[in-house]
Amino acid sequence: MKSRKNPAPAAKEGGDAQRSLFGEILDWMLAPLLFVWPISIAITHYFANIVAGYPYDQALRENVNAIARQIRYSDSKPVINLSGSARAVLRADEVDSVYFHVVTREGTRLAGDKELPVAPELVRPRDDTGEISFRDGEFNGQDLRIAYQFLADPNRPDDRWLVVEVGETLEKRSQLANKIIASVILPQFVIIPLAVILVWFGLSQGLKPLTKLRSRIEARRPGDLSPINTRKVPEELQPLIEAFNGMLERMERNMEAQTRFIADAAHQMRTPLTGLKTQAQLAMRENDPERLLYALRQMAGAVDRASHLVNQLLTLARAEAGSGAASQPLAPMNLDKLLREIVEDWVMRALENYIDMGYEPADGATEIEGNSFLLREMINNLIDNALRYTPVGGQVTCRVVRRRSEGGESEVVLEIEDSGIGITEEQSELVFERFYRVDDAGTEGSGLGLPIVREIAELHHAQASLRPNPKGQGSIARVVFPAYQEPRPELAEDAPLASAWNRSLPPPGSV
Known part of the structure; x- marks a missing residue:
């Protein structure tokens, strides 16, 4: 049976399908x-009816005037002298039906068609000027356009006033509209x-710079991280290219740092491995049991140093890449409690080296947001560094204090103070570079402990420093963390749980 490949999903899980920029603009x-x-069709229909009705309204107006001119008064009574030719003109329309009549104010028809509906309201204002007006009507299911005029004479009573109306069906208007x-x-x-x-063609031409830019990027060599020239790039794409060039620059720096790190790590690993190989060759040539035992002890020491170096390299790589524990979210934790646990693990080694190792409990709350695994690695490196550079009979003191920064914000400060060989102000920044070691240290080390401390501190938004001890001989390592602020109840549903967790912490003790 042949296996089939799963078709590529049309859209990412939890998101919409990707669309082309060309189709989006189109x-x-x-x-x-x-x-x-x-909408344009509806507007065209509306104005077409207005335009089409205008000439026919003028024709109705002329018909009303023609009928009005045929009305005379004899003995105060209206007389309509409408000849047969005039009636024929009104009936000459072959498309529409034309109706007319003359009625009094009371609605009495004096002349014209009985079919034409009488105006529903014949009362007019006293200041009527006798102008021709228009209204819409209906007769036998047909819509009519009706023009009417009041024939008013102030010298006659209102019941002698007349209304002339001429109506026409709307067929010609509809045809013209x-x-x-x-x-x-x-x-x-x-x-x-x-x-x-034309729009499709214009978009195709307008998006050609994108196609050319894509071709330029595809034509680059795999390892080419040089910035893209923006001279021939459209103005709208320049911010994108500048951002892309910035990303290339960061990638180039990261790759250079990685290459340098690999080269330095290989160099540092070569030394213990070479020593291990030499001791193994010497052990194979020895016949004296005491000398053989000495060579084996030297080999064991070389293996320990190589193992320590490998562990530090792995920790540094994990902190830099954000993999493993670094990818886990930070959680509230008590830094003083963690320090107390770690100091307990280092007491025996300090006693073996005849070093007085002390722990000063914190007075206030020391909660921060952190990763316990990485913080443990950081504190272990700081204590190990302090013990290495403190001579026999020296002192190492560990503490966590809470203070206010110059800006008024709460900070939690981790301090590892020693009475060792000390450090100069010039060396205080150099010691955080990889594989850098103080020349007159006189101790074994890989030069990775403090770089690991700085990397982990940056992941926790903290600042790490190593300065000369202001109290005298030695140095003091300090890591300043932002204090954990409990979220307000309306902003976090788990605030009660966080408070209960903090209250459940045991009080700090001493070692």
């Missing part, structure tokens, strides 16, 4: 066009596809 350009097009709409809409069926093609 969508944002065409979507508004498709939204506006129906449809022609106007068609003349506007039909060209759009050609213009819009042409516009889409």
Whole structure:
């Protein structure tokens, strides 16, 4: 049976599928066009009806005026003298039906068509000027456009005033409006596809710099981390290229540091391995049991030094890469309690070297956010460094104190104080470089302890330093941590648990 490869997922888990920039821009350009097009059709239909109705409204106005001119008054009574030719003109329309009538204020029809509906309201304001007005009506299911005029004479009573109305169906108007709409809409069926093609072509040409830039990046050698020249890059892409160049610069520095670290580590590993090989060769040539035992002891010491160096290299690599324990989130913890536990583990070694090792308990709260594994490695390196450089009969004191910074923020300070050979101000920064060792130290070491301390301190947003002891001989290593601030109840649901955890910590003791 043949195995089949799983198809690539169309979208990342928990996220939307990736879309092309070309399609995204095209969508944002065409979507508004498709939204506006129906609106433009509705607006065109509205104004087409207005434009189409204007000439026919003028014709109705002329018909009302023509009928009004045929009305005379005899003995205060209206007389309508509408000839047959005038009636024929009103009936001459072959498309629409035209109706007219003359009625009094009370709605009595004096002349015209009975089919034309009488105006629902014949009361007019006293200041009417006799201008022709328009209204819409309906007759036998047909819509009508009606023009009307009041024939008012101030010298006659209101019941002698007349109303002339001429109505017409809307077929010609509808036909003209449809022609106007068609003349506007039909060209759009050609213009819009042409516009889409032009937009697509324009986007293709406008995105060519991206294609060229991609080709330039793909043509680079695998190890080429030089910055990309922004001279021929479009203005909109320059911030992106500058950010990309910054990333390349950081990658180049990291790779240089990694290469230098590997070279230095190989050099440091070569020394104990070479010594181990030499001692093994000497042991194979020895016949004296005492000399053989001495060679084996030397080999064991070389193995211990190599093992210590390898462990420190692994710790430093883990702290730098953020792998393993460094990738775990920081959690609230009591730094003074951790220091007390670690000091208890180092007391016996200090006694073997005749060094007075002390622990000063903290007075206040010493909670920080940290990783217990990495902090244990950091404190072990600091204590180991202090014991190595403190002579017989010396002193090493460990403490954790809480203080206020110059800005008023709470800090938790870890201090490892010794009475050893001391350090100068010039060496205080050099000792944090990898494989750097004080020339007159006179002790064995790999030069990785303090670099590990600084890397772990930076992961905890802390500052590590090694300065001459202000009290006299020796030095003092100090790591300043930001104090842990309990979250407010409305901002963290687990605040009660954190408080209970802090209260459950045992009080600090002494060694």
